[in-house]
Amino acid sequence: MSIVRDTPLPQAGKAVGIDTLGMTMRFGSFTALNDVSINIPAGSFHALLGENGAGKSTLVKCIMGFYHATSGSLSVDGREVAVNSPRDAAGYGLGMVYQHFTLVPSLTGAENLVISRAEVPAVVNWAKERRDLEAFMERMPFKIPLERPVSELAAGEKQKLEIVKQLYLGRSFIVLDEPTSVLTPAEADEMLGLVRGMTERGELTVLMISHKFHEVTKFADAVSILRRGKLVGSGKVGELSTSDMAAMMIGDIKLAELDARTPIGERAPLVLTVKDAKAPDRSGLKRIEIDRLSVRSGEILGIAGISGNGQKELTEILAGQRPLEAGTVSVKGSRYGATRPETRQYNVRFIPEEPLQNACAPKMTVSDNLAFRTFDLKAGGGDAIWLSKGKMRKRAADLIADFKVRTASSASPIAALSGGNVQRAVLARELTGDVDLLIVSNPCFGLDFSAVADIRARIMKARNAGTAVLLLSEDLDELLEMSDRIMVISEGKLVYETPARGADIGVIGAHMAGHH
Numbered sequence: 126m127s128i129v130r131d132t133p134l135p136q137a138g139k140a141v142g143i144d145t146l147g148m149t150m151r152f153g154s155f156t157a158l159n160d161v162s163i164n165i166p167a168g169s170f171h172a173l174l175g176e177n178g179a180g181k182s183t184l185v186k187c188i189m190g191f192y193h194a195t196s197g198s199l200s201v202d203g204r205e206v207a208v209n210s211p212r213d214a215a216g217y218g219l220g221m222v223y224q225h226f227t228l229v230p231s232l233t234g235a236e237n238l239v240i241s242r243a244e245v246p247a248v249v250n251w252a253k254e255r256r257d258l259e260a261f262m263e264r265m266p267f268k269i270p271l272e273r274p275v276s277e278l279a280a281g282e283k284q285k286l287e288i289v290k291q292l293y294l295g296r297s298f299i300v301l302d303e304p305t306s307v308l309t310p311a312e313a314d315e316m317l318g319l320v321r322g323m324t325e326r327g328e329l330t331v332l333m334i335s336h337k338f339h340e341v342t343k344f345a346d347a348v349s350i351l352r353r354g355k356l357v358g359s360g361k362v363g364e365l366s367t368s369d370m371a372a373m374m375i376g377d378i379k380l381a382e383l384d385a386r387t388p389i390g391e392r393a394p395l396v397l398t399v400k401d402a403k404a405p406d407r408s409g410l411k412r413i414e415i416d417r418l419s420v421r422s423g424e425i426l427g428i429a430g431i432s433g434n435g436q437k438e439l440t441e442i443l444a445g446q447r448p449l450e451a452g453t454v455s456v457k458g459s460r461y462g463a464t465r466p467e468t469r470q471y472n473v474r475f476i477p478e479e480p481l482q483n484a485c486a487p488k489m490t491v492s493d494n495l496a497f498r499t500f501d502l503k504a505g506g507g508d509a510i511w512l513s514k515g516k517m518r519k520r521a522a523d524l525i526a527d528f529k530v531r532t533a534s535s536a537s538p539i540a541a542l543s544g545g546n547v548q549r550a551v552l553a554r555e556l557t558g559d560v561d562l563l564i565v566s567n568p569c570f571g572l573d574f575s576a577v578a579d580i581r582a583r584i585m586k587a588r589n590a591g592t593a594v595l596l597l598s599e600d601l602d603e604l605l606e607m608s609d610r611i612m613v614i615s616e617g618k619l620v621y622e623t624p625a626r627g628a629d630i631g632v633i634g635a636h637m638a639g640h641h
């Protein structure tokens with residue numbers, strides 16, 4: 126048996142500060158980051174703002190050693206350092222927490238922490254690890270049940286564990302990339318409050334990418350704003366109003382407004398109906414059972430629920446990717462299996478979550494991806510025999526302009542776009558043309574505030590024009606603003622229904638949490 130060798134636990138954290146000096150990053154002839162100098166002192170909580178494609182991720186990737194900046198330098202605690210890889214960054218105490226969880230769901234919190242170390246012993250001395258972990262957790266403000274499998278933790282607990290993992294690995298400067306996008310408002314507040322406490326005690330420095338002004342003003346003490354790769358503003362949070370920050374981000378652009386809701390006609394036809402549908406969930410251990418769900422023309426039905434309660438399975442059933450064991454899905458009164466001819470015949474459009482993985486061919490160009498619905502159709506609607514690359518490019522240019530997709534060119538691979546711009550490109554493809562049924566999951570995830578306003582206005586326009594919309598969202602505010610009716614999904618079942626107008630958030634929240 127091999128020798129048990131333990132890496133020592135990090136000492137109590139002492140925050141480190143960083144400076145970027147003239148950081149510039151070019152991709153070919155495109156400048157994603159242009160001469161950016163930012164000072165983030167040790168123990169501060171710094172927010173990084175910018176519209177989609179402004180260069181936030183690029184800056185962070187340069188700091189973390191994922192990218193080699195074209196020019197410029199990085200200092201840690203006042204000393205210029207060479208960070209050529211994430212491993213180098215880790216050596217200086219720099220760590221990153223991603224928007225999506227990176228933990229292994231079947232392992233416990235303790236196991237996740239131990240295996241995340243660079244040098245995991247061949248044989249783990251669990252008794253010693255547990256003692257060490259207990260001592261470590263005593264220093265942490267976060268309380269997390271480390272003995273439970275991660276799959277059983279709530280989203281807020283998982284996010285805290287991601288942060289604890291970085292601290293366990295000895296990082297004392299962490300980047301939080303939109304850290305609250307899958308948390309409830311209460312979880313977000315608690316988590317950011319605890320992180321803020323650590324910065325105030327000088328144990329940690331935080332750089333947070335966020336699109337949420339209320340989080341920035343409540344928790345950060347300074348902010349830097351990027352626009353088209355340039356630093357356009359920075360300062361103390363208290364000295365800048367939300368509208369100052371918004372204006373620096375996007376300039377003097379008027380936000381899209383929601384059209385007034387037209388009443389749903391009494392005889393508005395049913396467009397989508399799901400009856401007695403049963404299917405196993407992804408683990409095969411639980412089931413999804415939808416007794417009855419229907420959406421009328423000109424109606425938005427919102428589905429609320431904590432992530433992982435069957436939303437993904439429901440969208441997979443509707444996309445024809447998860448066979449039913451029993452029950453039916455019908456569109457406009459006919460059985461519907463989501464084949465390409467059926468989606469065309471009934472004008473069904475679908476925007477799944479994580480669109481880069483689920484709705485795009487990442488290595489193909491933006492123009493090709495925008496043409497997926499139409500490349501084999503002639504202008505009049507018949508089948509096309511030849512691909513017309515010229516027409517595809519022209520159509521792509523129109524959609525890119527209309528939906529303000531920021532890309533170096535329509536010939537760039539779609540995977541090179543920023544997260545928010547991939548989302549915009551997929552929305553451009555799916556929301557254009559005649560749409561009778563729109564199934565959309567978290568449409569505004571990762572979008573900046575002006576894009577959020579724009580996308581919601583477009584969905585409302587489609588509704589008012591008669592589209593039936595099934596809107597699955599983890600954002601309750603979005604559901605309350607957009608929906609006509611709201612249903613709650615919990616453990617694979619629809620457990621509660623209410624008109625959105627006058628809905629009681631407390632009651633919805635209780636059903637989301639499993640109290641029926």
Ligand SMILES: Nc1ncnc2c1ncn2[C@@H]1O[C@H](COP(=O)(O)OP(=O)(O)OP(=O)(O)O)[C@@H](O)[C@H]1O
Binds near residue numbers: 543544
């Ligand atoms: N590997 C790459 N190749 C080519 N262009 C890239 C690459 N990575 C980023 N870009 C471009 O750089 C610009 C900045 O992207 P970045 O991901 O930094 O934006 P962001 O501010 O993080 O946006 P979001 O809020 O949407 O995440 C975008 O226009 C993007 O298309």
